[in-house]
Amino acid sequence: MSIDKETARKVAKLARIKVEEDALDALAGEFNAILGFVEQLNEVDVGGVEPMTSVTPMRLKRREDVVTDGDQQDKVLSNAPDAREGFFAVPKVVE
Amino acid sequence: MSDLNTLTIAEARDKLRAGEITSVELTEACLAATEAASTLNAVVHHTPDLAREQAKAADARIAAGDAPAMCGIPLGIKDLFCTKGVASQAASAILNGFKPEYESTVTSQLFDAGAVMIGKLNMDEFAMGSSNETSTYGNVINPWRRGNDATDLTPGGSSGGSASAVAADLCLAATGTDTGGSIRQPAAFVGITGLKPTYGRCSRWGIVAFASSLDQAGPMTKSVRDAAIMLQAMAGHDPKDSTSAEFPLPDFEAAITGDIRGKTIGIPKEYRMDGMPDEIEALWAQGREMLADAGAKLVDISLPHTKYALPAYYVIAPAEASSNLARYDGVRYGHRAKLSQGDGITAMYEKTRAEGFGDEVKRRVMIGTYVLSAGFYDAYYNRARRVRALIKKDFEDVFEQGVDAILTPATPSAAFPLGQEFDDPVQMYLNDVFTVTVNLAGLPGIAVPTGVDGQGLPLGLQLIGKPWEEGDLLNIAHSLEDRAGFVAKPPKWW
Numbered sequence: 001m002s003i004d005k006e007t008a009r010k011v012a013k014l015a016r017i018k019v020e021e022d023a024l025d026a027l028a029g030e031f032n033a034i035l036g037f038v039e040q041l042n043e044v045d046v047g048g049v050e051p052m053t054s055v056t057p058m059r060l061k062r063r064e065d066v067v068t069d070g071d072q073q074d075k076v077l078s079n080a081p082d083a084r085e086g087f088f089a090v091p092k093v094v095e
Numbered sequence: 096m097s098d099l100n101t102l103t104i105a106e107a108r109d110k111l112r113a114g115e116i117t118s119v120e121l122t123e124a125c126l127a128a129t130e131a132a133s134t135l136n137a138v139v140h141h142t143p144d145l146a147r148e149q150a151k152a153a154d155a156r157i158a159a160g161d162a163p164a165m166c167g168i169p170l171g172i173k174d175l176f177c178t179k180g181v182a183s184q185a186a187s188a189i190l191n192g193f194k195p196e197y198e199s200t201v202t203s204q205l206f207d208a209g210a211v212m213i214g215k216l217n218m219d220e221f222a223m224g225s226s227n228e229t230s231t232y233g234n235v236i237n238p239w240r241r242g243n244d245a246t247d248l249t250p251g252g253s254s255g256g257s258a259s260a261v262a263a264d265l266c267l268a269a270t271g272t273d274t275g276g277s278i279r280q281p282a283a284f285v286g287i288t289g290l291k292p293t294y295g296r297c298s299r300w301g302i303v304a305f306a307s308s309l310d311q312a313g314p315m316t317k318s319v320r321d322a323a324i325m326l327q328a329m330a331g332h333d334p335k336d337s338t339s340a341e342f343p344l345p346d347f348e349a350a351i352t353g354d355i356r357g358k359t360i361g362i363p364k365e366y367r368m369d370g371m372p373d374e375i376e377a378l379w380a381q382g383r384e385m386l387a388d389a390g391a392k393l394v395d396i397s398l399p400h401t402k403y404a405l406p407a408y409y410v411i412a413p414a415e416a417s418s419n420l421a422r423y424d425g426v427r428y429g430h431r432a433k434l435s436q437g438d439g440i441t442a443m444y445e446k447t448r449a450e451g452f453g454d455e456v457k458r459r460v461m462i463g464t465y466v467l468s469a470g471f472y473d474a475y476y477n478r479a480r481r482v483r484a485l486i487k488k489d490f491e492d493v494f495e496q497g498v499d500a501i502l503t504p505a506t507p508s509a510a511f512p513l514g515q516e517f518d519d520p521v522q523m524y525l526n527d528v529f530t531v532t533v534n535l536a537g538l539p540g541i542a543v544p545t546g547v548d549g550q551g552l553p554l555g556l557q558l559i560g561k562p563w564e565e566g567d568l569l570n571i572a573h574s575l576e577d578r579a580g581f582v583a584k585p586p587k588w589w
Binding site for chain 2: 003008015018019034035038039041042044050051053055056060075078081082091093
């Protein structure tokens with residue numbers, strides 16, 4: 001399966017990474033090299049094998065649905081590039 | 096006393112307890128060594144004030160007779176660990192300026208045990224790399240050179256700063272993390288011991304996530320005994336990591352008895368790769384002889400799906416990374432791109448991530464996005480997870496046949512020059528060919544320095560253990576270390 005420039009553009013968009021138009025061909029080439037390498041997986045007979053979720057057979061633990069933490073607004077916002085009036089600030093989302 | 100920074104943890108612990116040295120003296124020796132080693136670029140955020148404060152507190156605890164084994168021991172901490180109030184960037188520009196308000200569980204346990212932090216250590220960006228060339232802080236340089244040849248060599252990666260710092264005696268030991276070989280490969284490249292514990296042995300809470308089903312923290316140390324001592328302080332159940340195991344911790348150091356008579360060591364035929372250098376082949380043969388000499392029984396085994404481990408890894412790890420790294424959006428922490436008039440939130444995400452991530456990280460995030468996208472999920476991601484199940488079963492089958500541990504080379508070569516493999520991602524990925532199976536199967540693995548190549552560079556062997564049997568694994572590794580008698584140190588040129 002070969003990735004063309006259009007697919008590379010689509011993947012970059014899905015990943016929310018801006019890629020300049022003139023870099024898309026090279027990117028598609030890199031994807032093809034890596035995906036070519038993983039093509040070997042098609043040689044393996046995986047019939048009847050379940051996809052592994054966790055290396056240790058386990059059920060995820062549950063806890064009581066109660067508040068365990070909180071009241072740390074200043075700490076939560078302390079690393080934000082733009083925080084105002086106790087909120088994360090972002091560009092306009094709704095037109 | 097001079098050269099305190101060259102001590103092992105075990106030696107320093109005994110001298111501290113005997114009152115022969117203080118943690119303040121030990122810490123000053125490491126800080127001085129670190130100051131003088133800026134060329135190596137191993138330490139990227141220096142914390143001398145914190146270190147001196149922790150050392151004083153450790154000395155007070157030791158004087159009061161309350162001294163756990165790690166008390167007063169100066170460590171380097173990989174930049175992947177969140178450390179409260181100290182820059183923690185995973186070597187990425189996208190986390191520029193990030194100072195966590197919390198402490199990772201592993202570093203918190205180490206500090207509770209009295210350990211001292213001299214600084215944060217360089218690494219590949221988000222732990223993605225095998226040569227420490229993808230860091231926003233620049234390359235780390237291996238303290239080892241090829242004889243008189245001054246070519247800069249890679250310390251390996253992703254824990255390259257940890258490897259370089261420990262090999263150059265900037266600290267007594269360091270934390271590392273290992274997703275596909277990131278503790279064991281760099282340890283082998285610089286002639287130190289690196290242990291990746293069983294998945295779930297150490298809490299992942301507060302460690303910047305790369306591939307959550309594979310990531311595991313572990314110690315990088317100057318000896319096998321030190322790895323046991325340090326693992327003891329790092330490991331244990333943590334309610335904040337739902338995958339951390341609730342098993343009680345054995346005494347890892349006590350497991351090192353020096354007696355491995357009757358142990359069965361498997362030699363997997365699939366690890367004999369085409370084009371493997373003769374020196375690696377010879378080293379592996381010597382390792383077999385050493386373990387046989389110690390009384391172990393060697394058996395040939397087969398792990399038939401070995402060949403498919405790297406391709407499976409390069410689907411699963413990027414898939415998990417694309418999901419984990421979605422959080423870097425310029426909203427809550429780190430870098431946000433300067434926006435143009437009219438840019439909306441999507442433009443903010445796209446510009447921020449384009450500026451903040453390096454090329455290898457972008458490549459893996461996008462590959463991960465692709466293999467998880469509609470129409471390809473089954474063909475790539477689910478197939479890789481099925482192959483992963485088969486790889487794990489290979490190991491279960493040989494352990495069921497009575498194998499206690501498996502001996503393999505740690506790396507396909509000695510340390511190589513910086514820049515040599517950087518332009519070919521797939522060639523770079525092959526560095527992890529012997530280590531990546533262990534992450535896919537969740538097993539403990541340890542790299543032990545066992546020899547040098549023709550140019551005087553260190554080479555290591557890997558031992559792979561049964562799940563939760565780090566004690567047994569450390570004991571076998573200790574026998575290998577003991578017989579290999581590796582004592583070489585890089586001549587100081589930096």
